[in-house]
Amino acid sequence: MVYSLTNQDIEKIYKKFIEIRFLELEISKRYSEGKMRCPVHLSVGQEIVPSILSLFVKKADNFISTHRGHAHYIAKNGNIPEMISEIYGKKTGTSEGKGGSMHLIDTKVNFMGTSAIVGNSIPVGVGLGLSNKINKKNSLSFVFFGDGATEEGVFYESINFAALKEIPVVFICENNKYSVYSPLDVRQPKNRNIHKILNGIGVKSFFSKSKSVEEIYSTLEQAIRYSRSKRKPVFIECMTSRWLEHCGPNEDNDLNYRDIKELDAYKKNDFQKKLENKLKITYIKKTQKQIIKKINSAFKFADLSSTPKKEDLKKNVFKN
Amino acid sequence: MCSKIRNITYINAINSALHQSMDKDKKVISFGLGINDPKRIFNSTKGLVEKFGIERVFDIPTSENALMGVSIGLAMSGMKPIYMHQRLDFFLLAMDQLINGASKWHYMFGGKVNLPITVRLIIGRGWGQGPTHSQNLHAWFAHVPGLKVIMPSNPYDAKGLLLKSIFDPNPVIFLEHRWLHNSIGKVPDKYYELEIGKAKIINKGNDVTIIASSYMVADAINFIKHFEKINLKISIELIDLRSIKPLDKNCILKSVKKTKRVIVLDPGFSFCGFASEIISIISLSLINELKYKPIKITVPDIPEPTSRFLVKYYYPSINNLYRSVCKMFNLKTNNKINLDQNRQVDVPGDWFKGPF
Ligand SMILES: Cc1ncc(C[n+]2csc(CCOP(=O)(O)OP(=O)(O)O)c2C)c(N)n1
Ligand SMILES: [Mg+2]
Numbered sequence: 001m002v003y004s005l006t007n008q009d010i011e012k013i014y015k016k017f018i019e020i021r022f023l024e025l026e027i028s029k030r031y032s033e034g035k036m037r038c039p040v041h042l043s044v045g046q047e048i049v050p051s052i053l054s055l056f057v058k059k060a061d062n063f064i065s066t067h068r069g070h071a072h073y074i075a076k077n078g079n080i081p082e083m084i085s086e087i088y089g090k091k092t093g094t095s096e097g098k099g100g101s102m103h104l105i106d107t108k109v110n111f112m113g114t115s116a117i118v119g120n121s122i123p124v125g126v127g128l129g130l131s132n133k134i135n136k137k138n139s140l141s142f143v144f145f146g147d148g149a150t151e152e153g154v155f156y157e158s159i160n161f162a163a164l165k166e167i168p169v170v171f172i173c174e175n176n177k178y179s180v181y182s183p184l185d186v187r188q189p190k191n192r193n194i195h196k197i198l199n200g201i202g203v204k205s206f207f208s209k210s211k212s213v214e215e216i217y218s219t220l221e222q223a224i225r226y227s228r229s230k231r232k233p234v235f236i237e238c239m240t241s242r243w244l245e246h247c248g249p250n251e252d253n254d255l256n257y258r259d260i261k262e263l264d265a266y267k268k269n270d271f272q273k274k275l276e277n278k279l280k281i282t283y284i285k286k287t288q289k290q291i292i293k294k295i296n297s298a299f300k301f302a303d304l305s306s307t308p309k310k311e312d313l314k315k316n317v318f319k320n
Numbered sequence: 321m322c323s324k325i326r327n328i329t330y331i332n333a334i335n336s337a338l339h340q341s342m343d344k345d346k347k348v349i350s351f352g353l354g355i356n357d358p359k360r361i362f363n364s365t366k367g368l369v370e371k372f373g374i375e376r377v378f379d380i381p382t383s384e385n386a387l388m389g390v391s392i393g394l395a396m397s398g399m400k401p402i403y404m405h406q407r408l409d410f411f412l413l414a415m416d417q418l419i420n421g422a423s424k425w426h427y428m429f430g431g432k433v434n435l436p437i438t439v440r441l442i443i444g445r446g447w448g449q450g451p452t453h454s455q456n457l458h459a460w461f462a463h464v465p466g467l468k469v470i471m472p473s474n475p476y477d478a479k480g481l482l483l484k485s486i487f488d489p490n491p492v493i494f495l496e497h498r499w500l501h502n503s504i505g506k507v508p509d510k511y512y513e514l515e516i517g518k519a520k521i522i523n524k525g526n527d528v529t530i531i532a533s534s535y536m537v538a539d540a541i542n543f544i545k546h547f548e549k550i551n552l553k554i555s556i557e558l559i560d561l562r563s564i565k566p567l568d569k570n571c572i573l574k575s576v577k578k579t580k581r582v583i584v585l586d587p588g589f590s591f592c593g594f595a596s597e598i599i600s601i602i603s604l605s606l607i608n609e610l611k612y613k614p615i616k617i618t619v620p621d622i623p624e625p626t627s628r629f630l631v632k633y634y635y636p637s638i639n640n641l642y643r644s645v646c647k648m649f650n651l652k653t654n655n656k657i658n659l660d661q662n663r664q665v666d667v668p669g670d671w672f673k674g675p676f
Contacts, residue, residue, distance in 0.1 A: 037447050037448050037628050037666055038447065038448020038449075038450065038626050038675075039447070039448060039449075039453070039675040039676045040675065089448070089626060089627030089628050089629050089630070090627070090629075093627075095626075097625060097626060097627030097629065097630060098450075098451070098623075098625045098626060098627065098630070099450060099451070099626050100448045100450050100626030100627070101448070102450065102452075102626075103450065103451075103626070115452075116450070116452045116453060117409065117410065117412075117413075117452055118382050118410070119382070119413075148381075148382040149382065151381035151382040151383045152382055152383060152384075152413065153383065153385055153386065153413075154413075179353065179381075179382050180353065180354055180357065181354060181357035181358055181359060182353060182354055182356075182357055182379050186356070186378070186379040186380075187379070187380070187381040187382065188381065247675045247676060248675040255358040255359070256358060257357055257358045307627070307629035308625075308627055308629050308630050310630075310633050312630060313620075313622060313625060313630050313633050313634060314620070314622055317621070317622055317623070
């Protein structure tokens, strides 16, 4: 079933989308200034799923993500100035400068962390889900990861455990077909459908390779409704496309490791334009202006924030 | 036949060893995530797949533990796998197969089979590598019986020791520091192996021994160059361990017996660290001969912070060495001297533009 979306829904999706894209592009633009001295894995091209998801997510739901976590952090309404500060290595950052771009957290909105080790955070999201279950909370735990993470043993161990204990976890696999620069075909057998593995394991799964906002919305809505109402795990695989290099601020077409035609097809189907086609120009302009202002002030906040001091180095190895 | 000697980078020395090992023996195979991608694991595997084909040089799924176990199976049946990772930290997923399996297979099956496996691991530092892209866990590996652990500091050693590791009949953990990859040194074109377990005296001296490995050797060389200009009396002996297991105890003890003072410079964590082991070995044999208590310089018992504003307090600096030597000889430290002034805190040099 494909839903039609209200104008209000489209506006909300668009606003999130622009927030993610503009912020990522601003990081990309400013990276060469040398103030963001840590690896960054940008989500340009992968904005649509987190943008739509933000409509279904409640504040009490948990998010757990990966090295490529900016978009999820923004979708969960994480504090943006603190995120940029973290990337700048400042004291006001989400992790007081200890973690950088790959270790974002905002417990105020239940964004519970990201990991720089592939697959590492998947079971953590299951643990949050189990805690919800034990404590009879009806919130959901969302776990984000890429296609590469489904090759790690811990992925199978985690989904098996979630199935066994009927833990309300929403597993979201954003399949961009690459693990760094290694394409799927050197890592998984031809015709593998990641989401189909889940059925055998006992987790209901959904799949979307759609280029329509309404269709993606409908898939996500059904999957999340299933998990929320049945209190069971669900798995969603969405095909997507990363437009910039795996790690860093630039494009990487010069490396010749991927099919440029396929990338161009994704770019032609740019969801930003698709959403804009459905919106009034006044709304678009107003929103963009608002977001640009928000982003600029986040960078300014990071720039002006104080740096961590020597005594901070040993702070927080243990909790006192 | 005369072989050329050239100035090449550490990474090219590694590349040369990989080529020559695969040329020499068809049983040698190489695999790792990104081995055939356009960046070729920082260029270390360039030309390999073109020359030896996809059967012997292949990319892998993001499945570190499984491929470690696969390496055991391969090695047991006569293959010589070289298994590589862009960070040591990623390989931590393979600890079960390495520690419960590879390290003791030969022993626990009464010597019936042996495992010629080489694991190449790269250690990161700075540019926001942070807590999980920078760990120097060589002491962990060395702690486990049955593993050899190599930490070359320069291109010549890197090539000769990698070739020796590949043909060693045991599992060898071969640790490369990312900040050494662009360092240059004289390396013969021809095939050569260097003995595992032999330290090298890089600088001869009589008054104090500095013991270092991997990137710390570069720091120590730098220090000695500066120190010789400001102090003409004290002569420093510098030992590059090259292999931390097996360890060249003879070389260490002989030197310290002569100098009667020792500073151990280690890139690992301080607590239960490798520097402690060396000091223990020295103390057990020479405690009564030392003129000053041993000094240990390591990173603290703290994860690497990502922020460059903190990382500058994290790693041992050349000033640390200067102050330690002054303390040992009861010299006044000259506060005007800053041996770190030309060092950037989070990059090894201008060649490094991030992101990792
Ligand atoms: C255990 C582990 N292995 C390898 C890496 C290096 N690495 C960093 S990101 C990444 C890509 C993973 O691909 P995927 O899960 O599809 O995420 P994507 O980057 O495509 O979003 C890899 C292999 C790592 N961080 N951790
Ligand atoms: Mg991917």
